Amino acid sequence: MTFELSDRVQTVPPSGIRRFFEIAEERDDVISLGVGEPDFATPWAARDAAITSLEQGKTSYTANRGKRALREAIADYVADRFDLGYGADEEIIVTAGASEAVDLAFRAFVDPGDTVAIAQPAYISYEPGVIFAGGDVLPVPTKEEDEFRLTAEALEAAGAADADVLVLCYPNNPTGAIMPAEDLEPVAAFAREHDLTVLSDEIYAELTYDGEHTSIATLPGMRERTIVFNGFSKAHAMTGLRLGYALGPADAIGAMNKIHQYTMLSAPTTAQHAALEALDSCDDDVREMVAQYDRRRQFVLSRFREIGMDVFEAKGAFYCFPEVPEGFTAEEFAEAVLREQGVAVVPGDVFGEGGAGHLRISYATGLEDLRRALDRIEAFVEEHT
Amino acid sequence: MSEREVLELLRENARYSTADIARMTDLEEREVEATIEELEAADVVRGYQAVVDWDKLEDERVRAEVELNVTLDRETSYDDIAERLARFPEVKALRLISGDYDFDMEVEGDSIREVSQFISEKVAPVPEITQTVTHYVMASYKENGIELGDGEGDDRLSFSP
Structure with a gap:
C-alpha cells in the first residue's frame, strides 16, 4: 500500500537546496558559504556545565515551560539587553529551538483560512509552518532599495491590511538586513491599525553590527499583540543543543504551552543547563564572536565590491545578499560556481519573494576559507562576464 | 582606535595582509600600513613569531x-x-x-x-x-x-x- 499523505504535507514543496547537496558531494574541496549556523563551537563554560549536569544525573524532564532558574535568567537577560520586560512565571516558554516556538505560535494563533503575512525574503520554515497549521500565506516582498527593510507601503501593497498575523525576522536571514526603531514604527502602526498579531523572530538580535537591536515589542501598544522569539543557537553557538524561547503576554504563552506540553513536554534538559551557564558567564564569548563576525562581514562586503558585484550594506545576522551578475539567474550562478569553483552558496529565490537575482552568502566561516572562497568567486566572475 | 583594532588583528594572526586587515576594519590600506609602522617604531610590537607544535x-x-x-x-x-x-x-x-x-x-x-x-x-x-x-x-x-x-x-x- 502507499500512504495517503495529508493535503497539508503535499502542499509544501520539497526543499529548494536539496539538489545542491548532491552536487557538493561530487567535489572534495568545497568551501561552503551556504551554512546557516555558527562555525564556532558552544563556549566551553556552557559545554562544561552540560557535561557536569549529565555527570550529576540531571536527565529528567523539567517543568513544561523550562527550568525556573533558566526562565529567570532569560527574563533578566532580555530586560538588560533589549529592554524587554517579561515575567518568568507566565510570560516565557523555553522550547526545543526557536523553531519549535515559531511552530507553536502558528498552531496557537492561526485558524484554517487565516492569513499570515510574511515579510520576505525570510527563513524558509515560516511558510511551511503556516501551511501545516492550516493558514494561508501572504508574501510581503521587501526590496533592496529599502535595504530589505519592511515598510508600511509594502504591507499595504501586498494586502496585509486584511491579514491576521504578521511574521518578521530582523536581523534577517537571508539578507542580513536590520530594522532600526524608526523603521519599525510605521510597521507597528500598521499592525495596530489593522489589528495584526505580530510574530517577531529575533534569533539574530545579538548579531547587530550597527547600533543596538530594537524589538518591535518595545514600541507603544505592541507588547500586547507581539510574540518575540529568541534562543541560543546563533549568539551562543548552540544550534545542535536545540534551545530557544518565546516571550509574550501570559494568555498567549499559556496557549503555546498547551501545545508544547502535549507534544514536547519540555525542552532538552541538558541544553537547559548549558543555556543557564551561557547566560551566567559567556557574555565575553558572545562579544568575541560578534567582533569576529563583524570583521568577516566587512571583509566579505569589501571583496564583493572589489569583484564588482552589487551588495547592499548588511548590518545584521551573519549573511550578506549580493546580486548575481547579469546573464545569470541566482540558481544558475549558484549551481555553476559550485560545479566549477567548489563554492557553495544559496540562491536567494529559496527564501521567497524579493530574493530572486541574489545569493545568500554566510560568513559564519573562518577568514582563511572566506578569502579562498571569494578568490574563487572572483575567478568565476572574471571568466563569465 | 584603529591602533587597537589593528593590534588585535595582528595578535590574532600576524600574517594577515595589510589589504585584508583594511577590508576587515574599514580602514584604507595605507592607514593600516602606517599604523603598523607606528606600532613597530614605538616598540609596541616587538616582533612576529610562529606558534609551533x-x-x-x-x-x-x-x-x-x-x-x-x-x-x-x-x-x-x-x-x-x-x-x-x-x-x-x-x-x-x-x-x-x-x-x-x-x-x-x-x-x-x-x-x-x-x-x-x-x-x-x-x-x-x-x-x-x-x-x-x-x-x-x-x-x-x-x-x-x-x-x-x-x-x-x-x-x-x-x-x-
Whole structure:
C-alpha cells in the first residue's frame, strides 16, 4: 500500500537546496558559504556545565515551560539587553529551538483560512509552518532599495491590511538586513491599525553590527499583540543543543504551552543547563564572536565590491545578499560556481519573494576559507562576464 | 582606535595582509600600513613569531620552566639581574613574578643535557641567585592562545537554512 499523505504535507514543496547537496558531494574541496549556523563551537563554560549536569544525573524532564532558574535568567537577560520586560512565571516558554516556538505560535494563533503575512525574503520554515497549521500565506516582498527593510507601503501593497498575523525576522536571514526603531514604527502602526498579531523572530538580535537591536515589542501598544522569539543557537553557538524561547503576554504563552506540553513536554534538559551557564558567564564569548563576525562581514562586503558585484550594506545576522551578475539567474550562478569553483552558496529565490537575482552568502566561516572562497568567486566572475 | 583594532588583528594572526586587515576594519590600506609602522617604531610590537607544535616535528626540542630565587643588595636590583639573564639566547622568556620565588624563566635547548648545562654553568653561578628549580616541559596543550590538540573539526552540513 502507499500512504495517503495529508493535503497539508503535499502542499509544501520539497526543499529548494536539496539538489545542491548532491552536487557538493561530487567535489572534495568545497568551501561552503551556504551554512546557516555558527562555525564556532558552544563556549566551553556552557559545554562544561552540560557535561557536569549529565555527570550529576540531571536527565529528567523539567517543568513544561523550562527550568525556573533558566526562565529567570532569560527574563533578566532580555530586560538588560533589549529592554524587554517579561515575567518568568507566565510570560516565557523555553522550547526545543526557536523553531519549535515559531511552530507553536502558528498552531496557537492561526485558524484554517487565516492569513499570515510574511515579510520576505525570510527563513524558509515560516511558510511551511503556516501551511501545516492550516493558514494561508501572504508574501510581503521587501526590496533592496529599502535595504530589505519592511515598510508600511509594502504591507499595504501586498494586502496585509486584511491579514491576521504578521511574521518578521530582523536581523534577517537571508539578507542580513536590520530594522532600526524608526523603521519599525510605521510597521507597528500598521499592525495596530489593522489589528495584526505580530510574530517577531529575533534569533539574530545579538548579531547587530550597527547600533543596538530594537524589538518591535518595545514600541507603544505592541507588547500586547507581539510574540518575540529568541534562543541560543546563533549568539551562543548552540544550534545542535536545540534551545530557544518565546516571550509574550501570559494568555498567549499559556496557549503555546498547551501545545508544547502535549507534544514536547519540555525542552532538552541538558541544553537547559548549558543555556543557564551561557547566560551566567559567556557574555565575553558572545562579544568575541560578534567582533569576529563583524570583521568577516566587512571583509566579505569589501571583496564583493572589489569583484564588482552589487551588495547592499548588511548590518545584521551573519549573511550578506549580493546580486548575481547579469546573464545569470541566482540558481544558475549558484549551481555553476559550485560545479566549477567548489563554492557553495544559496540562491536567494529559496527564501521567497524579493530574493530572486541574489545569493545568500554566510560568513559564519573562518577568514582563511572566506578569502579562498571569494578568490574563487572572483575567478568565476572574471571568466563569465 | 584603529591602533587597537589593528593590534588585535595582528595578535590574532600576524600574517594577515595589510589589504585584508583594511577590508576587515574599514580602514584604507595605507592607514593600516602606517599604523603598523607606528606600532613597530614605538616598540609596541616587538616582533612576529610562529606558534609551533614541536610534537609534530622529528627534532627534539627541550623546554624548561625555571624558578629563580635571588637576593638583592644596595648595588643590585631585579632589573640588573634580569638584564644579565635575558641576554642569553637560551632564555626565551623572563618574568618577575609574585609568590614563592622571584623570576620565572623559560629556557629552550636541543637536549636535556644542553639545558641542564646552561642552568648549572651560566645561571646558578650568578652570585645573586640563591636557588634554581628546573621543571622540564613534558607536554604542551596550548601555546599563545592556540590549542595544540587535533581540533574539533567542522562537521556542519554544507547547506543549512
